[in-house]
Amino acid sequence: MEKKMKCVLILLLCCHVGSPVKHSLKYFITETPGAQSIPEFVAVAFVDEVPIGDFNSVRGAKPKKDWIKFFEDHPEHLEWHSLQSHESHHFLKATIETLRQCLNQTEGVHILQRMKGCEWDDETGEINGYDQYGYDREDFLAYDLKTLTWIAPKPHAVLTKMRFDAHEHQFESNKNFLVYQCPDFLKEYLRYGKRFLQTAVLPKVSLLQKTPSSPVSCHATGFYPDRAVMFWRKDGVQLHEGVDPGEILPNNDGTFQMSIDLNVSSVTPEDWQRYDCVFQLAGVNEHIITKLDKTAIRTNWAEKPADMVTFISAAVVLLTVTIITAVAFVAYKKKKAPDDGSEQSERLNPQS
Template sequence: MLRCVVLGLLCGLRGYCAATHSLRYFYTGSSGMTEFPEFVTVGMVDNEPFTYYDSNICRETPRQDWIAKSVGADYWERNTQISIGDEQTFKVDLVNLPQRFNQTGGVHTSMTMYGCDWDDEDGTTSGFRLEGYDGEDYLAFDLNTLTWVAPVQRALITKHKWDADRGLNENRKNYLTQTCIEWLKKYIDYGRSTLMRRVAPQVSLLQRDPGSPVSCLATGFFPRDIVLSWQRDGQELHEGVESGGVLLPNGDGTYQVRKSLRVSPEDLEGHTYSCLELQEYSSTDCVCVSVPDPVRPSSNLAVIVRLIIAAVLVLIAATVGVVIWKKRSASKNYDAAQTSDSRADGSSDNGAAKA
């Protein structure tokens, strides 16, 4: 028999949790993907999207109420112009890079991801910038040496040209270690009531019949950093656990995730099985949901509806994930002379970065 779901929490529901905060920008240029915009940028604070631009709308837009209320029109205009310049750069990349890789036709992506982290407890910071092409690493910036690391031979031409521009690399380091951190702290302050909120999950079990897997569903939680773990008699289980734990957004800004366990009715009778959930915050109490019998679908309509919605969202998340995963694109530029000197022939990056 499945005895209970144990809800374990790690850090104080009513209190503030010290944490490492992050600011990330993802850029993706694509060709041959008519169902997606040719260029997309997404800004994220603590893994929450807060700004967005694509080549269809041609405008930087807010994705959180707190940023829309906290900055003025000049902020959106400045970042719009940066994205428009980057869009032109990426178009050039997606002409030149396939030629360098001896590719003709097909779907191609040019990607950039950059940002910084700040630990609000001990004050430590870090920054990074990565370039990619077709989902693979292309170049990585080394903050210590102010040079670029090229994991593929075809990136060496770009590496040597970018390495030679010491002043630009100094500016890039200054952005990643100072400017980025300053803006990250501002964003955390602007969005404190949203980003720092702590919402415990609702946990449910669903088993269609005695021979089907038992699904453990945690929903309505924030922040997104949780781990679901199945245990038998207090020991973590790996055998029979189905790795369907795709994190999905709910419409209210919270998240949901589930993980299933395939176990025979005979084993259920002889052992105590628990679904253990761990999160960034904690409570001294455990929440146990007794399940004396296999859950009947008719008595768990809400859970079934959530699971159906989750299945649909998986498809959406997978599609969007293609874009966001490939957001490692080329660098930033403004005028036509700069963007024509693209990453494919040695340099398309003037170091411009969003606030």
């Protein structure tokens, strides 16, 4: 079943040559009262996983470089985000204090995170909103748009769920944002950022290996968007055994990276040329194919250069000669010591 799903995913990626179908607007919010080295409150807005601006409790709102002009031309957007951030800051801080009292947490720094936003399918028009909380890095609450209630996956979240459920006006506000306002914002941001948001970027692909007995990792970094697949082939046929795919991870510059490992312990030297790594990015016809080549692998265990080996060998020889000479000299001195002592004694005592 898993193999079939992978094949279907690859087929969809190959067939879809237009821009990505689903777009998203996401707000990732973190509250950490008592933290010393970071702001108590940080909120970051993402469009299609690319940050467009952030707000923190120290310096306020700051749009990203590509979005400065948009927020200058639409100051109402910046005002709205600033107001929402201020309100969220106070609300989350009060929620943490209530949780600490309920859970008898008297010491330490605690973290409350919130991720809310929406996805919009530009072909079907389908909209999916979400609002989720995490407390001390564990799932805490999730908002159900269908029932307009909060879901508590942990027993200690039930009291907070009941408190949230009691605020009926908050449900309507949440629903209005997730179903109407968030998609409207998203479409407006997509129109402005179309030039740089929907430009596909191909990655740099490298072959990596930690030790001679380690799997060979095919690593791609710097691609955009994050809708990509990567797999190993043998004689043009995709492999499912002996491979270990990794997750797609974000880079600091808004691009992404991923890797997939191939176990080469049973691959004979003459068979290496039959293997290759394939990277495919949604919306791009060009695929990156990297042959399994020992000379192209980047490692941490490369042999020392010949001049370094010669230098080390010469140093060892010199050290050995020095030690032998020193030992011989000490032995000679010990052998001569008694005679010298006798002659000196006779000179000092001529009568004896």
